[in-house]
Amino acid sequence: MLILSGCLFSAAAVSAEDMVPVEDMVLIPEGSFTPFFLKKDNAGSSSATTTSINAFWLDAAPVTNRKFQQFVNKHPDWHKANIKKIFSDSHYLEHWQNPQGTADTADLDKPVVNVSWFAAAAYCEAQDKRLPSTDEWEYTLTDNERDQENLQKQIMAWYSVPNQELPAVKTKPANGFGIYDLAGLIWEWTADFNSYMAPPDSRNSGDKNLFCGSGSLNASNLGDYAAFMRYSYRESLKGNFTGKNLGFRCAKDTK
Amino acid sequence: MKTDFKRQLLLSLLLACSSPAFAEEHEHHHHQHETVLSTPSTDSVFNISDNWTTADGKPFQLGNLGGKPTVVAMVYTSCQYVCPLTVQNIKRIERSLSAAQAGKVNFALFSFDPQRDTPAKLTEFAKLHSITSPSWVLAQGSESAVRKLAVTLGVKYKKVTGGDYEHDATISILDSNGVIKFQADAMNKNIDGATDALKTLLH
Numbered sequence: 001m002l003i004l005s006g007c008l009f010s011a012a013a014v015s016a017e018d019m020v021p022v023e024d025m026v027l028i029p030e031g032s033f034t035p036f037f038l039k040k041d042n043a044g045s046s047s048a049t050t051t052s053i054n055a056f057w058l059d060a061a062p063v064t065n066r067k068f069q070q071f072v073n074k075h076p077d078w079h080k081a082n083i084k085k086i087f088s089d090s091h092y093l094e095h096w097q098n099p100q101g102t103a104d105t106a107d108l109d110k111p112v113v114n115v116s117w118f119a120a121a122a123y124c125e126a127q128d129k130r131l132p133s134t135d136e137w138e139y140t141l142t143d144n145e146r147d148q149e150n151l152q153k154q155i156m157a158w159y160s161v162p163n164q165e166l167p168a169v170k171t172k173p174a175n176g177f178g179i180y181d182l183a184g185l186i187w188e189w190t191a192d193f194n195s196y197m198a199p200p201d202s203r204n205s206g207d208k209n210l211f212c213g214s215g216s217l218n219a220s221n222l223g224d225y226a227a228f229m230r231y232s233y234r235e236s237l238k239g240n241f242t243g244k245n246l247g248f249r250c251a252k253d254t255k
Numbered sequence: 256m257k258t259d260f261k262r263q264l265l266l267s268l269l270l271a272c273s274s275p276a277f278a279e280e281h282e283h284h285h286h287q288h289e290t291v292l293s294t295p296s297t298d299s300v301f302n303i304s305d306n307w308t309t310a311d312g313k314p315f316q317l318g319n320l321g322g323k324p325t326v327v328a329m330v331y332t333s334c335q336y337v338c339p340l341t342v343q344n345i346k347r348i349e350r351s352l353s354a355a356q357a358g359k360v361n362f363a364l365f366s367f368d369p370q371r372d373t374p375a376k377l378t379e380f381a382k383l384h385s386i387t388s389p390s391w392v393l394a395q396g397s398e399s400a401v402r403k404l405a406v407t408l409g410v411k412y413k414k415v416t417g418g419d420y421e422h423d424a425t426i427s428i429l430d431s432n433g434v435i436k437f438q439a440d441a442m443n444k445n446i447d448g449a450t451d452a453l454k455t456l457l458h
Contacts, residue, residue, distance in 0.1 A: 085298035086407065117406060121399075130399065191399075194406055195413035196421045239406035 022252060025057040026178040033139045036227045053139045058132060059249035061169040061180045062111035062188065063123060065096075065103035071123050072102075078119055087118035091242045109168035111186050111247040117239040120189045131191035132251035134234065141183065144174040145244070155183040155226040161246060165193035183226075189248040193234040295321070299433035300407050303317055305400035306367070310377035310393040317404075317433065320392075324456040325361035325429045325447070328441055329401075329422065331368035332380040337424045342384050342439040344428060349388075351450045356457055360392065365404055366395040367412055367420045408435070428452045 032050040072078050080093040080101045094114045095237065096103050103112075115123075117131075124130050132140075170180045182188075295301035301318040311313045326345055328401035330338035343365070349357050366372035368434075372380075377393040386393070405412055405422075412422035424441035426449055 084302050086300060086302050118403075121403065125399075191402060192413065194409075194411045196411050238409060 004162070022057050022087045024060050025252065026060050028053075028056055028058050028136070028140055028177055028179075031144065033140065033142045035135060035138060036231045041052070046240065051139075053136055055254050056132070056136055057129075057252040057254065058136070058140060058177075058179060059129075059251070060174070060178060062186060062191060062247045062249045063120075064109055064169055066108040068112040068115070068123060069103045069108070071105075071126055075126060078122060085240075087122075087240060088116035089240050089242055092116060092119065094242070095244070107166075110166045111169055111181070113166070113171045113244055113247045114242045114244075115247060116212040116242050117189050117237070118195065120248035121191070123248075127250060129250035131189055131248060132194050134190040134195060136251060137182075137188065137190050138230075140175075140177060140179055143175045144179060151175075151183070151225070152226055158184040159226060159229055166245075186221070186229075186245050186247040187233060187243065189237075189246065190234065193237050194239070219220050284345055296432050296434060299406075300429060300435065301433035303407060305396055305403060307394035307396040307400060308374055310374050310381055312374045315392065315394050320361050320363060320429065321433060322431050323359055323361050324431055324436075324453055324454070325363050325433075327363045327365070327408065327427045327429060328425065329365050329367055329405060329408070329412070331366050331420055332376050333368070333418070334420070337422070337442065339342055339384070341424050341426070342386075344441055344444070344446060346384070346386075348426075348446050348449050348453065349390075351446065352453065352457075356454070357388075360390060360453060362388075362391045364391070364393045365401070366393070367401055367405075367414075367422060368418075369395060369398050369401060371418065409438070428456070430456050437448050 030053060032052045034050050076082055080096060081093045091114055098104060121131055172184060174180045301321055302319050307315040326348060328341050328345060330341055346361055349362060377395060381393055383395045408427050410423045410425050412420050415421055426439050427435055428437040428442045428449060430436050439448055
């Protein structure tokens with residue numbers, strides 16, 4: 001049903017072959033959105049500020065401890081006892097506290113957290129998938145402009161509460177695409193979290209304090225403080241970092 | 256650029272400091288280079304097993320750089336300004352070494368641009384920059400291999416309209432086991448830090 005609603009949006013743009021359903025994934029139709037930062041050379045031309053997104057498959061929900069456990073069972077290199085230092089800091093799967101280094105039964109349907117970018121990327125590759133790009137992730141969050149005001153309120157309400165015990169995935173309603181938990185549960189890795197999101201002029205000036213200085217003035221929507229939070233959070237990450245509220249979901253090309 | 260450079264330094268320090276086991280391991284394997292090569296230490300970039308293709312069309316993996324220290328940078332051949340300068344600075348590092356020392360170092364350039372930087376393009380680029388020494392390797396790989404190497408080296412980049420790349424210009428120095436030992440802004444004319452790091456590794 002959810003996949004069907006995704007397809008309706010994109011029926012004109014995606015061939016029948018693309019629409020073969022992938023388990024637990026939703027087809028996100030092609031479209032465009034305005035990323036957080038404007039490019040300086042595009043400023044003033046509203047059409048040039050949008051970024052086009054090709055149709056792609058996205059996991060309906062973040063990867064759970066259950067699924068990550070299955071991955072670790074098949075790929076013991078990613079067991080917390082075997083994780084290589086180059087691929088993660090020392091807090092990898094820190095919440096898997098039983099002696100075997102496996103997930104707690106009570107946590108199986110919660111999103112997996114304390115995973116590095118390398119672990120997330122390896123998980124997705126093992127499923128013949130990939131991490132979504134930052135643009136794809138942000139585009140999915142915009143939900144084709146459906147109920148933006150309410151969305152921003154929800155996000156800010158979440159950002160403003162201290163860390164809480166994580167609930168299971170899919171406990172809140174899906175967005176219009178049929179995607180769950182983009183906001184309100186965890187932060188998510190993207191494939192290119194280490195992209196430049198800064199306008200070129202601030203880079204050339206050697207000013208890297210973008211979020212305190214001129215960079216933030218180029219935000220395409222000054223009211224979108226939530227986006228500011230996400231982009232600056234990603235900016236602060238390194239591939240080997242882990243976090244108690246940092247997980248991921250996978251994406252897949254349509255062809 | 257500067258703050259990022261500091262961050263990268265910090266990263267390399269973190270990598271170096273977070274591996275007390277490495278020093279022992281290194282001592283332990285000191286006289287058994289082959290053993291080290293087949294099982295990279297756990298903080299080595301050689302643990303990344305993506306396949307690359309060199310300018311002469313041969314398959315390549317990061318582990319092939321084992322056994323010698325390596326100077327690494329990421330570039331793309333249609334880059335007008337930053338990448339040629341990066342190459343020039345790496346060549347200055349090479350020239351600062353004696354011929355005997357330079358022969359004991361790898362120089363590796365990995366392309367950001369999987370679409371345009373074919374092996375033929377890389378060969379052309381090498382010619383343009385008078386790169387003839389067998390110590391140099393130029394390689395191209397898939398989008399995901401490029402991203403993984405960039406994340407590992409702490410190099411930020413983004414493909415922008417028109418097929419160009421906005422990217423950090425960073426020179427990294429790996430030891431013979433693939434552990435990042437030194438990083439510097441590739442635009443920095445002062446190469447003393449890099450040559451000192453290399454000479455230390457050659458001793």
